[in-house]
Amino acid sequence: MPDYKNKRNFVLTVSQSETPEVQLIRLRAQDGQPYSFDPGMFIMISGVDATGKEYMAKAFSIASEPEVNELELFVVKEHDGHTSHFTLTKPGDVYVVAGPSGQFKFVASEDKKVLYLAGGTGLAPFMSMVRHIKRINADTDAVMLYSIKYPTEIIKKDELNQIATQINLKTYITVTRPQEGDGWAGQTGHIDAEMIRKYAPDYMERTPYICGPLAFVKGCKDALIALGVPAARIKADVWG
Numbered sequence: 001m002p003d004y005k006n007k008r009n010f011v012l013t014v015s016q017s018e019t020p021e022v023q024l025i026r027l028r029a030q031d032g033q034p035y036s037f038d039p040g041m042f043i044m045i046s047g048v049d050a051t052g053k054e055y056m057a058k059a060f061s062i063a064s065e066p067e068v069n070e071l072e073l074f075v076v077k078e079h080d081g082h083t084s085h086f087t088l089t090k091p092g093d094v095y096v097v098a099g100p101s102g103q104f105k106f107v108a109s110e111d112k113k114v115l116y117l118a119g120g121t122g123l124a125p126f127m128s129m130v131r132h133i134k135r136i137n138a139d140t141d142a143v144m145l146y147s148i149k150y151p152t153e154i155i156k157k158d159e160l161n162q163i164a165t166q167i168n169l170k171t172y173i174t175v176t177r178p179q180e181g182d183g184w185a186g187q188t189g190h191i192d193a194e195m196i197r198k199y200a201p202d203y204m205e206r207t208p209y210i211c212g213p214l215a216f217v218k219g220c221k222d223a224l225i226a227l228g229v230p231a232a233r234i235k236a237d238v239w240g
Helices: 120-136 157-164 193-199 214-226
Strands: 007-019 022-029 042-048 054-061 070-076 094-101 113-119 141-148 169-175 207-213 235-239
Touching: 007 070, 054 070, 054 120, 054 235, 070 120, 113 120, 113 214, 120 141, 120 157, 120 207, 120 235, 141 193, 157 169, 169 193, 193 214, 207 214, 214 235
Parallel strands: 113 141, 113 207, 141 169, 207 235
Antiparallel strands: 007 022, 007 094, 022 070, 042 054, 042 094
């Protein structure tokens, strides 16, 4: 459960389009103090109206690395026919952040070999993890399979490519809805057992992490179990 006792005010500093379907937002701690959490954890965000009353509480995985005073989040612009509040926000808006919370977290000293399976904005906790690995110069061996609907939906494409040159990270992107003329020549289709075996043949030696929508997480779990990975070893975080 979220830690509702640990609340702090944050101010919106950035709200911009990251991809056609994803909004990137950043929130800076009003007190200027760093925000402590383990990579992979999430927060609950509530807005504050003109009267000081809180409204809207929603969970978001943190994409920024730990010990920062500005949190980065990836927000789906439209979900189930509803436009996200964060597409209408402006710098200076105040929010209450409760947390951090969650058992989905990465500890570099414990997991030396990992397999990250990300679906859409489920990339967020993995961005936190790889940024953390880079900052502390950990010797983590990471393979990430990143599933998106369209080639235009790659979040943080340039940074992912850059980080891959600085740490032991291999990222493979698969597009589930390729279109004629979209220019995509890479992997296509949903992540399944065959794809995991292809890009992470040593999957039995890796701790698997999964984050994304419910159907994505279930599909990845089923694929790992079909490959013989014990269900108890699989770490998963579901949104939507």
